[in-house]
Amino acid sequence: MKVCEISKRKISVFLSLIMVVCTLCSCRLPFFEDDRTPGEKKYPEFITIDVFDVQSNTRGIQRGWFAKIVRDKFNMQLNIIAPNQEGHGNAIFESMRASGNIGDLIFIGAEDGNLRDLVREGLILDMTDYIKDCDNLLKYEDQIRLTSANADAEGLFAIPSEISSNTEVGEADFSEPTNAPSIRWDLYRELGYPQVNTLEELLPVLSKMQQNAVKSDSGKNVYAFSLFSDWDGDIMQNAGAIASLYGYDILGFVLMDPETGEMESVADENSAYFRALDFFFEANRLGLVDPDSPYQNYDTVASKYRDGAVLYSFWPWMGQSLYNSETRLREGKGFASLKIEDASYVTWGNDPGGKQSFSMMIGKNTKDPQRMVDFANWLFSREGIECSGSPTGDFRGPEGLTWEMTDDGPRFTEFGIKAFIDMEENLEVPEEYGGGLWSQGVSALNFKPVDVQDSDENGVPYRYQLWDDYTSRSKTVIYSDWSRLYGTEKEPIAYFKENDMLTIIPGVEWGGFAYPEYLQTIEDQCRQTIVDHSWKMVFASTRADYDFLKKDMLSTLDKLGFDQVLEYNLKAAKEKQQLFDAAFKGDT
Known part of the structure; x- marks a missing residue:
């Protein structure tokens, strides 16, 4: 009996040791189910x-x-x-x-x-x-x-x-341009679809839309624009998005039209960038800009779109993806792209590389x-x-x-x-x-x-937006109304292209450029000057303050040596434009 008990204890100890070793080594005994994930294995x-x-x-x-x-x-x-x-x-x-x-x-x-x-x-x-x-x-x-x-x-x-x-030069976006003015179409419809000939003519339209909107779904104030700063780079990004309504791609401090080859400095007195800042300044004077804008990031703004507290979307995907639920679309509410008669909306091209x-x-x-x-x-x-x-x-x-x-x-x-x-x-x-x-x-x-x-x-x-199932579920009052107003059955991007209102930025293999060390500090200071002054200009209390800030920005840039940085930018922009030209000719 003693021998038998000793043998049982030895076997028990032996099995226990095996289980401990297997546990430490992440293995499993044949009679245990291996419930590890593929990753754990x-x-x-x-x-x-x-x-x-x-x-x-x-x-x-x-x-x-x-x-x-x-x-x-x-x-x-x-x-x-x-x-x-x-x-x-x-x-x-x-x-x-x-x-x-x-x-x-x-x-x-x-x-x-x-x-x-x-x-x-x-x-x-x-x-x-x-x-x-x-x-x-x-x-x-x-x-x-x-x-x-x-x-x-x-x-x-x-x-x-x-x-x-897709290796052909053409728009990569399938439904909407990358940049297009997307607005709350239901509120625009209430106004009788007023024609908008220029960017500036959009402001009184948005002002009336804001008056009709009254409050968001949760009872908060509604604004035409809700800006955010976390995407700022060389310039105020939201202002750059407005410049893109007129065909401009941005490289450093240069605005360039890839189809025409035209280039201008963001710091030119009459640049598309300053036009965008002036547009926001006037919008703020009309009470159209969310006062929280300087202090919020993209996530904060996204939550406001979901709540129906914003009427203008810088990119069609933003307003539509955040606000256009099936419930709202069934109610005739939603974002859709607006035609600004003198505009040419930027859209990115196919990029096989x-x-x-x-x-x-x-x-x-x-x-x-x-x-x-x-x-x-x-x-x-x-x-x-x-x-x-x-x-x-x-x-x-x-x-x-x-x-x-x-x-x-x-x-x-x-x-x-x-x-x-x-x-x-x-x-x-x-x-x-x-x-x-x-x-x-x-x-x-x-x-x-x-x-x-x-x-x-x-x-x-x-x-999934390319599926028939999505199309059949999403073709509602907003889209039918949009098609009827513009007299087309085509998607917005195809309609804008047909009306010569699209600027394609070809996908080219561009390695970019790097500033030499002697310019890096100057570039950093210029970038900060432009971004800081831009935000202050948008929220300036008077036109005189706005003009002073603009003058101060240009004066500060001049003292910092902005011309040296711009010269370097222009050289790089011309090199990139050569790639655009080759792509349009089919030489890439």
């Missing part, structure tokens, strides 16, 4: 990675359904560092750069010397040895090599975004470089593309949750209708998909791997 160690992202509008740990996909597949979570959300975003970047680590994943421009400098400083990983088995990335190896050439070094360092399968201005890189000091490259490879997979669009709902979301394939083509699920058509603000995601609110779980990366018009291997568009 392939990458046993759970990690949190830092993601530096210049276009993210959210900071902190990624949550919700996208976070669950990332964790299940890669056993990691994303910590977003978003300079857009910081008061001193550039200072944060420079501080991280000086420390020798700007994150595990970096989403930033690869042009203007950025990639070259980061590679020289040893901050960016050469992915050459890691993508050999990454079938999705290898499909775009030419584009990756083209973008990586900006490093002036051998290797694969950067992956561009929005790669288009991808957008180098927003590229994905991997930090050289990342703990697990292969896992980072694997993640990049997944982003360019069918699942990655459909799940990683922007917060405005560019792409279709996870199959099974938001949509399903039927004999009649792709169709929304009941959940998809609530998410994309009804745009329910507090839509709860099923626990099996990660739980939480749908809107809070959308990818914070704001990275679109392929062009919005691209389709998967089965010919199904990634963007």
